[in-house]
Amino acid sequence: MSTILITGASSGLGAEMARQFAALGHDLALCARRTDRLEDVRSDIAATHPDVRVSLKALDVTDHDAVFRVFEEFREEFGGLDRVVVNAGLGKGQPLGTGRFDVNRETAETNFIGALAQTEAAAQIFRAQNAGHLVMVSSFSALRGMPKNITTYAATKAGVAHLAEGFRADVHGTPIKVTVLYPGYIVSEMNDEADQKLTGMVSTEKGVRSMVDAIEKEKDSACVPALPWAPLSVVLKHAPLPVLKKLM
Numbered sequence: 079m080s081t082i083l084i085t086g087a088s089s090g091l092g093a094e095m096a097r098q099f100a101a102l103g104h105d106l107a108l109c110a111r112r113t114d115r116l117e118d119v120r121s122d123i124a125a126t127h128p129d130v131r132v133s134l135k136a137l138d139v140t141d142h143d144a145v146f147r148v149f150e151e152f153r154e155e156f157g158g159l160d161r162v163v164v165n166a167g168l169g170k171g172q173p174l175g176t177g178r179f180d181v182n183r184e185t186a187e188t189n190f191i192g193a194l195a196q197t198e199a200a201a202q203i204f205r206a207q208n209a210g211h212l213v214m215v216s217s218f219s220a221l222r223g224m225p226k227n228i229t230t231y232a233a234t235k236a237g238v239a240h241l242a243e244g245f246r247a248d249v250h251g252t253p254i255k256v257t258v259l260y261p262g263y264i265v266s267e268m269n270d271e272a273d274q275k276l277t278g279m280v281s282t283e284k285g286v287r288s289m290v291d292a293i294e295k296e297k298d299s300a301c302v303p304a305l306p307w308a309p310l311s312v313v314l315k316h317a318p319l320p321v322l323k324k325l326m
């Protein structure tokens with residue numbers, strides 16, 4: 079049993095990870111902006127796993143001072159943190175040069191600078207403990223520069239994957255571990271109804287089961303679910319541009 083901090087735990091993958099980690103007996107430190115939704119997650123867990131300790135805090139990951147404060151408060155409350163899942167993210171975006179710097183910047187600030195703050199805060203705690211497991215939720219789209227609405231999103235996800243890999247190189251040979259996840263299409267609030275018809279889309283429960291499995295095994299990196307995303311990752315990296323445009 080360990081203590082796991084999850085950001086963006088109010089919906090989608092974060093909320094379902096909380097439920098599945100609770101089923102494995104882990105205590106949980108959950109944060110997001112929508113605290114009413116966090117309360118719903120805590121109630122679900124209390125009904126099914128009453129022995130699991132769940133603490134909630136409001137957090138906007140673009141408030142960088144708050145990220146450091148909240149992580150530290152959770153550490154003090156639980157007497158340490160065994161795992162931090164950097165999960166909070168935003169899927170907004172428009173093609174470059176179409177007048178929507180505002181939405182692309184919002185995505186970049188949440189997904190990259192927000193993730194940098196979370197990684198710094200977690201890394202500081204793990205270095206002091208000489209233990210801990212950093213989990214970075216990247217995306218399948220990080221594997222290549224992407225066209226259309228996901229250009230900025232994909233760039234942020236490539237950035238956070240490298241951030242985590244760089245930290246792994248720093249802590250190599252120590253008890254600190256780093257996992258980078260590359261999820262394919264998994265049902266969540268981020269995917270609207272149209273997206274839910276995308277090839278390879280799986281239920282939240284199934285997609286997150288694959289994420290939790292990779293995390294529990296402390297894999298260095300994983301495409302989740304492995305099928306079809308692991309073989310598709312090879313195709314994606316080498317596809318000629320016209321094929322890439324059709325795929326994405």
Ligand SMILES: NC(=O)c1ccc[n+]([C@@H]2O[C@H](COP(=O)([O-])OP(=O)(O)OC[C@H]3O[C@@H](n4cnc5c(N)ncnc54)[C@H](OP(=O)(O)O)[C@@H]3O)[C@@H](O)[C@H]2O)c1
Pocket residue numbers: 085086087088089090091092109110111112113115137138139140165166167168169188192215216217218260261262263264265266267268269
């Ligand atoms: N679903 C997929 O197919 C898929 C694929 C690849 C990667 N991912 C990644 O998985 C992660 C979770 O996304 P999801 O699919 O579960 O989407 P989601 O249901 O929209 O969940 C996003 C979560 O991030 C939180 N969040 C967003 N902006 C935030 C901010 N400024 N501060 C704090 N929390 C914030 C939201 O909480 P509040 O709004 O309550 O703050 C929410 O809990 C994201 O990093 C996403 O990029 C998802």
